[in-house]
Amino acid sequence: MTQRFSFDLKATDGTARTGVISTPRGDIRTPAFMPVGTAATVKAMLPGSVRETGADILLGNTYHLMLRPTAERIDRLGGLHRFMNWDGPILTDSGGFQVMSLAELRKLNEEGVSFRSHIDGARHMLTPERSMEIQKLLGSDIVMCFDECPALPADRARLESSMELSMRWAQRSRDAFGDRPGHALFGIQQGGDDAELRARSAEALRGIGFDGYAVGGLAVGEGQEIMFRVLDTAPGMLPADKPRYLMGVGKPDDIVGAVKRGIDMFDCVLPSRSGRTGQAFTPRGVVNIKNARHADDPRPLDDSCDCPCCTGYSRAYLHHVFRSQEIISSMLLTWHNLRYYQRLMADIRAAIAAGNFAGFEAAFEAGRAAGDIPPV
Numbered sequence: 001m002t003q004r005f006s007f008d009l010k011a012t013d014g015t016a017r018t019g020v021i022s023t024p025r026g027d028i029r030t031p032a033f034m035p036v037g038t039a040a041t042v043k044a045m046l047p048g049s050v051r052e053t054g055a056d057i058l059l060g061n062t063y064h065l066m067l068r069p070t071a072e073r074i075d076r077l078g079g080l081h082r083f084m085n086w087d088g089p090i091l092t093d094s095g096g097f098q099v100m101s102l103a104e105l106r107k108l109n110e111e112g113v114s115f116r117s118h119i120d121g122a123r124h125m126l127t128p129e130r131s132m133e134i135q136k137l138l139g140s141d142i143v144m145c146f147d148e149c150p151a152l153p154a155d156r157a158r159l160e161s162s163m164e165l166s167m168r169w170a171q172r173s174r175d176a177f178g179d180r181p182g183h184a185l186f187g188i189q190q191g192g193d194d195a196e197l198r199a200r201s202a203e204a205l206r207g208i209g210f211d212g213y214a215v216g217g218l219a220v221g222e223g224q225e226i227m228f229r230v231l232d233t234a235p236g237m238l239p240a241d242k243p244r245y246l247m248g249v250g251k252p253d254d255i256v257g258a259v260k261r262g263i264d265m266f267d268c269v270l271p272s273r274s275g276r277t278g279q280a281f282t283p284r285g286v287v288n289i290k291n292a293r294h295a296d297d298p299r300p301l302d303d304s305c306d307c308p309c310c311t312g313y314s315r316a317y318l319h320h321v322f323r324s325q326e327i328i329s330s331m332l333l334t335w336h337n338l339r340y341y342q343r344l345m346a347d348i349r350a351a352i353a354a355g356n357f358a359g360f361e362a363a364f365e366a367g368r369a370a371g372d373i374p375p376v
């Protein structure tokens with residue numbers, strides 16, 4: 001096993017890419033989907049079960065973990081991997097995005113963001129330096145720069161000043177991160193939906209130099225059409241020999257469209273959160289297991305799926321345990337959804353390696369257009 005962080009691009013098909021990120025804690029096959037373990041757990045799943053779905057890497061949230069149980073406590077207990085019993089790679093976000101979406105009484109200035117905890121009202125400060133310190137205490141394998149991410153739509157002056165602040169914070173993040181062999185620091189491109197600002201942001205990040213690059217500031221309310229328009233050019237501004245990560249995305253069709261445009265890594269709460277609200281992803285689109293049509297249906301949720309939910313249980317059972325608010329409902333649907341996402345990524349990787357991404361995309365769209373199997 002390698003002792004350093006590296007990215008090996010294996011094949012391309014158009015602008016879609018497949019490869020392997022090597023880390024001391026294991027390889028990450030790309031394009032990769034990272035399940036979200038917000039509070040040091042992927043909700044309703046044991047870590048070994050998450051691994052069985054095909055996940056190579058998890059995402060942890062700096063904002064949540066710094067407030068509870070605190071990064072210092074996790075460090076004293078041996079780091080996040082030991083604490084949550086996941087020995088594979090972990091990527092942590094910087095806390096910047098969630099401070100802006102969850103915290104109270106935020107004050108943003110050149111130094112960073114001060115805020116009150118949404119849990120107990122305690123006063124905290126996040127700066128590039130503090131974010132690097134927290135992510136180091138957690139023991140994160142892939143550390144994200146501290147940045148500021150405005151919601152869209154935003155006017156150009158706001159996007160420009162925010163992007164420039166994020167680039168100054170990127171330099172401070174790089175300086176504070178230092179030299180940590182085996183650990184990676186990713187820069188985050190900002191600039192909203194403005195191609196010129198995106199290009200300037202990419203140039204600034206390349207000047208600083210990172211182990212990977214994220215396209216930030218998307219999936220913040222702009223819609224798929226604008227997101228794809230940005231992705232038509234943004235990934236190509238970033239170094240081709242480093243991984244590219246689209247933060248917080250997304251729905252299956254968002255992922256397919258972003259892979260097509262050159263993205264290598266994704267994270268989203270959607271498969272786990274939807275599992276808890278009775279929504280299941282299948283090659284034929286989304287199934288709402290709470291619908292009455294499933295009450296007498298002896299068939300599996302998805303007969304093409306090899307997960308414990310689909311091989312062991314009927315739609316009727318899943319409907320029943322969801323309606324009865326049994327814990328196993330969240331467990332089974334989360335497992336299925338995470339497995340669906342990992343099968344999707346495996347199919348994408350195989351198609352790119354075979355030079356047949358267009359064929360994959362056509363089959364993906366045809367399956368969704370066909371819709372769910374008819375009721376019994």
Ligand SMILES: [Zn+2]
Pocket residue numbers: 301302305306307308309310311335336337339
């Ligand atoms: Zn399944």
